[in-house]
Amino acid sequence: MTAEIGHFALVLALALALVQSVVPIIGARRRDAALMAVAPAAALAQCALIGLSFAALTQAYVVSDFSIVNVVENSHSLKPMLYKVTGVWGNHEGSMLLWVLILAIFGAAVAAFGRNLPASLKANVLAVQGWVTVAFLAFILATSNPFLRLDPAPYEGRDLNPVLQDIGLAIHPPLLYLGYVGFSISFAFAIAALIEGRIDAAWARWVRPWTLAAWCFLTAGIAMGSYWAYYELGWGGWWFWDPVENASFMPWLAGTALLHSAVVMEKRNALKIWTVLLAILTFSLSLLGTFLVRSGVLTSVHAFATDPARGVFILVILCLFIGGGLTLFALRASTLTQGGVFAPISREGALVLNNIILTAACASVLVGTLYPLVLEGLTGEKISVGEPFFNLTFGPLMVPLLMAVPFGPYLAWKRGDLLAATQRLWFAFAAAIVTVAVVAYATSGGPILAILGVGLAAWLIVGAVSELVSRARFREVGFMVGLRRLAGLPRSTYGTTVAHAGLGMTLLGIVAVTSFQSETITVMKPGDTAAIGRYQITFDGTDRSRGPNYDQLVVHMTARQDGVVVAKLDPSKRFYTVRQMPTTEASIVTHGFSQLYLTLGDETGDGGIVVRMWDKPLVTLIWLGALVMMLGGGLSLSDRRLRVGAPKPARASAAPVAAE
Amino acid sequence: MALTRKKQRLVLIGVAGAVLASAVGLVLFAMSGEIALFKTPTDLATAGTPPGQRLRIGGLVKEGTVQRNDATVAFAVTDTVNDVKVTYKGLLPDLFREGQGVVAEGTLGADGVFAADTVLAKHDENYMPKEVVDSLKAQGVWEGDKEVSTTPASSTN
Incomplete structure (x- = not known):
């Protein structure tokens, strides 16, 4: 019933x-x-x-x-x-x-x-x-x-796919959908503005909190999905440039651009048309993600049972909303007035640079994701576009953006002074140089790109924090007054600092784990000891047991560092009886920001088992950084200005508004 | 500097054009070298493939060919007409089985052995790599939409 x-x-x-x-x-x-x-x-x-x-x-x-x-x-x-x-x-x-x-x-x-x-x-x-x-x-x-x-x-019943029987399923999809679907509000506002033929700074002030909230959820959802794949799939990787991952990453990139362009619109009443277009594109990319996952054009962990009727239906929805949205945009965009003028070197200019680079990066991900589909459709030739492609396109595009991020908040609206901003960033620059020197010394001249990457992360983090400190103006007004000034700064300023520092943390984690992790694959028997990174791992023994809906083989291991026991690990292999499906459960120990990661392969005939081990330095920063970014978004969202609400439209209409 | 709308637009277009041009350049460059073509064992046997090029091969794991030597695994991938020997160091996916579909990515050595750095099998019992399904269909040994778990070797032509 x-x-x-x-x-x-x-x-x-x-x-x-x-x-x-x-x-x-x-x-x-x-x-x-x-x-x-x-x-x-x-x-x-x-x-x-x-x-x-x-x-x-x-x-x-x-x-x-x-x-x-x-x-x-x-x-x-x-x-x-x-x-x-x-x-x-x-x-x-x-x-x-x-x-x-x-x-x-x-x-x-x-x-x-x-x-x-x-x-x-x-x-x-x-x-x-x-x-x-x-x-x-x-x-x-x-x-x-x-x-x-x-x-x-x-x-x-036939049971749930064992890979999905995890706490990750409770968190990842709802957060991701809150992000995807949240952008529908930005889209609705954009379309409504086009229908009304009227848009002003007040509009941006209404749209921004919704976009910010959706962006926070999407950030957390992607980070959670990445961590889930990392520990559940046992491959030890945290991002695979899988088309479905890209499907969630593209709206994030576009949403991040939207977030920043909405600031320009709210503060300076500029970039209106572009902001409306970005709002349409961001939600379009969310719909594209939904289509890719559910139409069966892709095969991946995420792909649901395929049914051509569903694919066609979603494709029609996709075309109606994207096509309709863009057509309306083409017809009505000219009715929106242009905003204020600004110099290339200014806060607006920095945010425009952010938008241009994020959009270009998003486009390169889009090409890499759709190109194999298009090529197969046109010529029947099958290709696979994977990590090497994205490392070579997305990476170099993001570097100038990451270098520019600390400058943004130092530049004044309308007309900024790059020289003054550079002078005020001397401390962050010095910190980055010292970091590069220390890392180069500690890794005895490790890979040069990795060392520069760590320096870039330091530049981002110190650069973000030093902006707050320089706003307090401790040197001019003294420590106590400086503290009071610091406390009086709007929350959105803190939000910017925290989010940019989080970006630096994620970058640091990515660089550290990509360049400095150690990995070993070896066959072990009870009593054996193997070395991995800073640890020695001893195979203590195995036992077999039954879970609620699976049988499992658990391997007990002890990790020692210079003879001292630091952790007990027990990776396992499960066999889900209803689905007749084996899974591997990795065992992960966190110490500081680093992790020791153990996973099992097949049993060899003579009582041994293949064990794969990683020592992953600073890996947790990848996800913690994302959470910090989300926290920054949350701080910004709690800013008084956004809570109190927008100015009355009467005030906004005092500014030149397009004739309806 | 005088802030005219015209000047602002010129700078914007210039920067956007520069970023866009570098994005296009990077994408084209990456496409020329970093994309893996999909080949079946028959493609490799008939057409000369230069060693060292990044490839993706797919087919079935040939029965009785899986050999484990410590953490290195050797097996043959077959499309029932031709075979390719594959070596791989790493953990095989949970659903890697003899007679089942598999996709391997890596490079072909000068000795004709395919050195894989990635091996993908099915994610669950219903899923078969799409490339493998298509290539088996092309060979005429695809057994409908049910599982291809029984040995297809008997249908060799």
């Missing part, structure tokens, strides 16, 4: 979404307050209905209702409760339901918290949000209904 309720709630939500996507626009045109007021009511009701539907599916998983196809295919009564719940979105149908649920939550949030939005803008934004909801609800109901019944119902 609950399944039918869930299904029915989805159909009702679709009907409401249809109303929401038409009526408010008409209301906004006619300036009819009653029609416009339909939008928030519909958005809230829709959120409740989709929430009900999601709860119904979750309930079916929790009680293991095997009369529902989706539950049979992805669950098992012996599966631990956590994975019964997370299994709801560990499959195509359920994850689409989570996708629209998050979409509806964002829509409801605009309806509930957007009180200070002008009525017509709010109505238009929610209507555009309604279009997206209609498209995806129709997609679910037509091709991916999670509530299909099975008669007769089997006694047992």
